[in-house]
Amino acid sequence: MKFVCLGYIDEEQFAALPAPEGQRIMESCFAYDDELRRGGHFIGGEALDSAKNAVILRIKNGKVDVTDGPYAETKEFLGGILLLEANDLNHAIALMSQHPGVTVGPFEIRPADAHVNALIAERDAKIRAATAPADAISPTTSVDGQPPVVSRAEWQQAMETLRAKEKKATRLRDALAAERRRLPMVAVEKDYRFDGPHGKVALIDLFEGRRQLAIYHFMFAEGVGGWPDAGCPGCSLLVDNLGHPAHYNARDLSLALVSRGPLANLLTYQKRMGWKLPWYSSAGTTFNEDFGVSTPDGETHGLSIFLRDDQKIYQTYFTGKRGAEVLLSNFTLLDLTPLGRQEMWEDSPPGWPQSEPYQWWRRHDEYDTTDLVEIQS
Structure with a gap:
């Protein structure tokens, strides 16, 4: 959010300071502004001349009346404006509370509209x-694809x-997200048993004692690309983005992968990829079918969310296909760039490089610039 920070100052009091002290305050303000810049919080600002040089415009008797001097009879006048980027008002207050300018006068902080x-x-x-010359470049015009x-x-x-x-x-x-937190739940009645690194485990064991569980239904089964030695490239790309589980665990959430493939295949591939997330095999159960990720048409991926109330388990949410893109931070980053994901479905400027979706995806140890699909212009 953008905030406008109005800094007030007692001009006479500041002018009475010894010159070295006034200079020290100015330099400390500049230094903190630089710190705000480095943090991406400083948008801009303006220092104002003395209020004695201000003029006030008013309407009197239907005409504009101009008078010299500040608007209000007060000791403290507006001395400068700082435009601040902050997460919210509390964040803005925290940032400006450390500004040295607070030592010489109050700051008024207002959210920008x-x-x-x-x-x-x-x-x-x-x-x-409307006023640009005929040969001017408009903001929507690309030259040479840029x-x-x-x-x-x-x-x-x-x-x-x-x-x-x-x-x-x-x-x-x-x-x-607020609506998602209020979705109704459905009880999980079946006693599913999975193959894990230490033997058979129940669904409740995947919670690891926490209240919440996220299961990513990873496509690793017969008929999926890479079988039987490797899992789905797209699922592999997604798991690369999941990050350290300590951050989920801190909010009472466990995360696990579940696939139909035999456990031995999963663990071998897990070691190759360097993943530490727990991975379980649902082979021999109806788990995948019951949760809609194994169908007569083949395998698909998805994310299921569960909540535990003592020994009772409820499913609260499911998403699949592009709904799981929220887990793909690399796509989020690519979407911030000029070239984007460079896939043909994207609305990009003419001449932007693009290729068919999915074709450029690789497992992270398979990327080779000599082997990548040619980008079509």
């Missing part, structure tokens, strides 16, 4: 487009317009 600012940015873009080159101010304006949309999408995701 993202909706109105987006409207302003949209109007700015329309005016620029985005247009604009001034930093124009780039910042375009970023602000996009940022408002991104924040709206974030709030929509938050609302979906």
